[in-house]
Amino acid sequence: MAEALSYPFFQRALIAGLLASIACGIVGTFVVVRGIASISGGLAHAAFGGVGLGYLLGFDPTLGALGFGLASAFGVEVAERRLKQGIDTLIAMVWAIGMALGIVFIALAPGSEPDLMGYLFGNILFVLARFLLFIAVLDLAIVGIVIVLFRRLEAVAFDEEFAWVIGMPVEALSLLVLALVATTVVILIRVVGVILVLALLTMPAAIARHWTDSLAPMMILATIVGAVCITVGLFFSWALSSVFFLDVPTGPAIILLAALVYAVSAVLHRTLPARRRSSG
Template sequence: MTEFLSALGHQPFLQTALLAGLLASIGTGVVGSLVVVKRITFLAGGIAHSVLGGIGAALYFGLDPLLGALAAAVLSALLIGWVRLAWQAQEDTLIGALWAIGMAVGVLFVAKTPGYAGDLMTYLFGNILLVPQRELWLMGALDALLLIVIGLYYRQLLAVCFDEELARLRGVNVTFYYLLLLVLVAVTVVLLIQVVGLILVIALLTLPAAIAGHYVKSVGRMMAVATAIGALLTSLGLALSYEPDLPVGPTIILLAGFVYLASAIASRLIARRRTRATLHPDPADGESP
């Protein structure tokens, strides 16, 4: 840890990596909370893994891979949303098929890219240490977009997350806001690709929000706490992986997984203790001094 803090002061790539993690944490906290509340982790997984097709196509045609990822993510979100709304009886199978097709298309494009000698593992598992400074601007712009959209349509998105039927009865355009939610997930996936890659993106998208959900009930507070937890996990994961030269993405996810398990056990024990205290109150508590 001491070596990391010392290097952080004079290594620009570490400063860029730290800032990238902090920017990604905003999407993790804000959109991840909606994913956890709505329980659409599987749909988010389908969006995330379909992104590889856009990355591969962008590389093949000489375009920015992140822009290809963004286009593929949004397209996948709309397609998966339509599948969920129109084909609920076969939802899991169709989303699984889109998931596999997106990855297969991406691998084929990467394999046929002329002269391409890059490492596919970078896109699958991420490499926050290789994030160029120019992409921080894109990440910042995507964060700003997420915050603006959620700020404008916060109540409608919450209504769709908690009870679609009630929202429809109240005049909310459920289809539009549901698809908007999936597009927000798509944008967040692109943010997180740089940090942990396609394979691990769902863990970072959901674990900080799930940890926050153990201790707060308000969705707004959940978003704030999850953002702080995401920032802490990405920063600490970067620091812990530096000295032993470990892959940063898997280190962050392992750390997040351990924290989640510890939090789940602790919250369960606290809940049991409260239940026991309610059912069997201590007689001494009712005595007057």
């Protein structure tokens, strides 16, 4: 296992994974507590329209994806609250429209066909050094925002009606949460892909919620769980490749490991309290 750490690409992958676990642990806690995992998926695919626009007009596709993601987050929030549209309908619409626009823009773009698989599925082993800086800046921004607005964000996350009653800007805070989700998804998509981003936004936080109902401890535990799953998944994938000559993709290995941890956590969460009650 120590041999893996001698390779720069593995070092970058490990650092990227640990940094990503911070953003996903914190933002993912809001996603799980507020029950907006489906919105995360919708924003991730809506951002694909920005990727296509970037290729068509010749600017950085990541900036286009960020713009589309934030615009979609704003549109979903406003349409749900002010136009009273169903959230499931809105998610399906931004999902489909974003993907359709992305395909059309890319078809119209001049030159060779871009690496779309990299945006959709990514590969943490191929992460570039400059993306580590992007993720680190994202982490600092998220941590800073959450520290400053923690009490307000906590109130909106757990009891939105109470937050309205005491005069908190619920709509603005909800939009901020969606903006954090969109930004996290867009930046990490280029590193690890849509599938792993959505897994890291939901599974670690869902596992953490089995063991605590407090927001701050949930964020910390989700970050730790995500970091452990990423680290173990990376080394496990490396071991399968180097020892058993099995080429298992790293991203799916991390996701399956997180799913296994979730299943074990869910079983323990249900059985341990029952045993305490029966013994008492």
